[in-house]
Amino acid sequence: MASIELKNLVKKYGDGFPAVNDVSLDIADGEFVILVGPSGCGKSTLLRMIVGLEDITSGDLMIDGKRVNDLAPRDRNLSMVFQNYALYPHLTVFENIAFPLRLAKGQHNEDEIRSKVNQASSMLELNEHLERKPANLSGGQRQRVAMGRAIVREADAFLFDEPLSNLDAKLRGQMRTEISRMQRRLGTTTVYVTHDQIEAMTLGDRVAVLKKGVLQQVASPRELYEQPVNLFVAGFIGSPPMNFLPAQVVGSTLKLPFVDVPISQNLADQIKGHEFVIAGIRPEYFKDASLGGVEGVRFSAVVDQTEWLGNEQYAYIPFEAPEAVHSTLEELDRDLDGEGLRTQLVVNLDARSRIREGQEAELVFDPELMHVFDPNSGDNLT
């Protein structure tokens, strides 16, 4: 096992915009770190730089304190698991898993190989399939074979590039649990690329969020969710995403589309000079006031649409965004791969709520849970 240190890593393809731009990150021995961000933000490039499949334009990559920029991939002792599994179709499951051991010529005798493959295949429940070829396996089983191959190498770290994205939702859930269990059992340092919210929130000790090659925040899933450093992270982490509401600044009050919210003097001082800021409130922080039990700021609004999912429901409430914040919201939406200006409030309510489409709903939220963002820098001021 090993620690991995990224020091000011830069990757430029040709003379274009850097795909990875000055990324520094210390990954501790045994740690599980997730890399997330929208398509094209540089996640795979960063992973490929660590494993040695891409040259490093500048910066230092250290594994266990040693600079490995110029070390060939096979000499880095890292195991990579790809999205498409990269199995050999003509080899059985056993031989696919044994492959890295046979590649290290002369280092393992036949008994050792058999014992290592058997150990990995029992861990991954592949014992019954060892004589099959990959074509005769399900997607989940193929993914397990790819993991088995990574395990037998006893590499210093596992690198996963969206390993579950070809699986259906149910299997993804199962494999997610297996990967987590395997990593805990082996204690192997792991870097895992995904754009799946649930994988990002459940698998890692820490999550690193990238935007256009630049690291935005590295934190535990809870900290990212509760204390995002900027609009981008706030909008990227969480599903459905955080609501961003234009808020007119009037002294120590924020005028949101449906309600006035008092703010602290400290915050009022920070945002003095802004005509508008962006207020961020997660959908689940709103409650149906008629169900009682929640203190906070109350307001009423006409619900445009509802979706009842059995265990919860969503209500959609359109609002007007003043011209002054259009460019901020539009830019944010582009960064987040969105579909246009977000001018509806999304509220995630208890399934018991009797709120109906076309009717006025009485809602309440705790203003302590509201984030306030600088509309120019996007920084979280709360």
Ligand code: ATP
């Ligand atoms: P996705 O989630 O879509 O896989 P990603 O976050 O993994 O995206 P990368 O594949 O790392 O993103 O790509 C980062 C940027 O580098 C993109 O703008 C991409 O077009 C560019 N890029 C990646 N590989 C190359 C290459 N071989 N040559 C030129 N540009 C590349």
